[in-house]
Amino acid sequence: MARIFAYIVHKSGVADDTAVELPVAARKIYPEQPCTAIVTGWGADLDQVCESLRGTYREVWKIAKEPLAYPNAELIRKALQSVVPAGSILLVPHAHFGVDLSPGLSIRMNAAYVPDVLDIEGVEGEWLKAVRQEFGGQVSTHIRCNLSTGAVLNIRPGAFRPSEAAPATGQVVDKSAEVGALTSRRRYLETIAAETGDVDITRQTVLVSIGRGIGEQENVAIAEDLAEAMGAAVSCSRPVVDAKWMDRSRQVGSSGQTVRPKVYLACGISGSFQHLAGIKGSPFIVAINKNPKAPIFRVADVGVVDDILEFLPALASKVREESCVPGKRGGGHD
Numbered sequence: 001m002a003r004i005f006a007y008i009v010h011k012s013g014v015a016d017d018t019a020v021e022l023p024v025a026a027r028k029i030y031p032e033q034p035c036t037a038i039v040t041g042w043g044a045d046l047d048q049v050c051e052s053l054r055g056t057y058r059e060v061w062k063i064a065k066e067p068l069a070y071p072n073a074e075l076i077r078k079a080l081q082s083v084v085p086a087g088s089i090l091l092v093p094h095a096h097f098g099v100d101l102s103p104g105l106s107i108r109m110n111a112a113y114v115p116d117v118l119d120i121e122g123v124e125g126e127w128l129k130a131v132r133q134e135f136g137g138q139v140s141t142h143i144r145c146n147l148s149t150g151a152v153l154n155i156r157p158g159a160f161r162p163s164e165a166a167p168a169t170g171q172v173v174d175k176s177a178e179v180g181a182l183t184s185r186r187r188y189l190e191t192i193a194a195e196t197g198d199v200d201i202t203r204q205t206v207l208v209s210i211g212r213g214i215g216e217q218e219n220v221a222i223a224e225d226l227a228e229a230m231g232a233a234v235s236c237s238r239p240v241v242d243a244k245w246m247d248r249s250r251q252v253g254s255s256g257q258t259v260r261p262k263v264y265l266a267c268g269i270s271g272s273f274q275h276l277a278g279i280k281g282s283p284f285i286v287a288i289n290k291n292p293k294a295p296i297f298r299v300a301d302v303g304v305v306d307d308i309l310e311f312l313p314a315l316a317s318k319v320r321e322e323s324c325v326p327g328k329r330g331g332g333h334d
Contacts, residue, residue, distance in 0.1 A: 002147055004033055005091065090150075115154040130142075207261045213308055217245040222316075237272075238275070258280055
């Protein structure tokens with residue numbers, strides 16, 4: 001039985017939300033096989049991340065090298081190849097960095113590669129059965145992956161619900177000495193912060209987020225009306241920004257802002273991994289889409305199959321009605 005590893009993405013001493021999701025995916029491959037975390041980096045932030053993972057993983061492998069202070073996929077491929085045993089299964093979050101890291105790593109490991117995994121249906125012999133998406137999320141494909149020489153799987157963030165962390169009993173193992181000198185043909189230059197507009201969506205507890213399904217610019221007012229009724233802010237997916245219907249500072253996703261609301265209303269949003277990568281903190285997701293097969297429904301807590309141009313005004317009216325009922329939370333609002 002192959003060993004299973006999870007590559008941990010982190011920033012400023014805090015592990016990404018996917019750190020607690022990857023072990024759930026691992027248990028769907030081999031339920032009895034413990035998953036080992038691998039964390040790369042440098043300095044006190046790295047130690048802080050490793051310590052935070054001891055309640056989730058039985059073993060945490062630390063690779064501390066100064067060239068890894070900024071995540072460079074070219075260097076991390078070399079580091080992982082040095083420590084991961086041949087034939088292993090490595091789980092990596094399916095976000096921009098994971099997509100940069102994983103294909104080349106699978107070649108170095110002589111292993112199979114499967115991107116954007118949404119579900120794992122188990123293992124039969126040497127074959128892993130999984131579900132992934134193609135054609136921009138329009139098609140869910142059931143695939144078989146040969147595990148005889150190992151595999152690198154990109155796991156869709158949010159696709160596997162995390163379980164509660166246990167007391168911190170895991171062991172941190174320093175693997176740095178097993179990694180030789182690291183050199184790269186590319187280097188880190190600078191980080192450019194995303195623009196912040198009149199409303200900082202990264203600080204909002206409730207977001208009404210609109211996608212291509214809003215139809216046209218005039219309909220943005222429908223979402224704004226609902227947001228006003230709920231005391232929320234309006235955010236959007238990339239097609240809305242590309243159409244210049246909303247400012248880029250309102251965009252949620254890997255090429256926009258990263259948000260951590262408590263409630264996220266996804267209105268007319270298909271649910272591409274680029275958009276979902278910008279939603280952190282496991283919010284309560286309500287998805288409204290007239291396409292019952294939209295990928296967003298796979299990660300939503302509540303799904304509504306309806307036309308948002310009809311549903312959102314009705315919801316806004318109901319919210320206002322409820323808020324004016326004496327004794328209701330928020331009663332007296334006008």
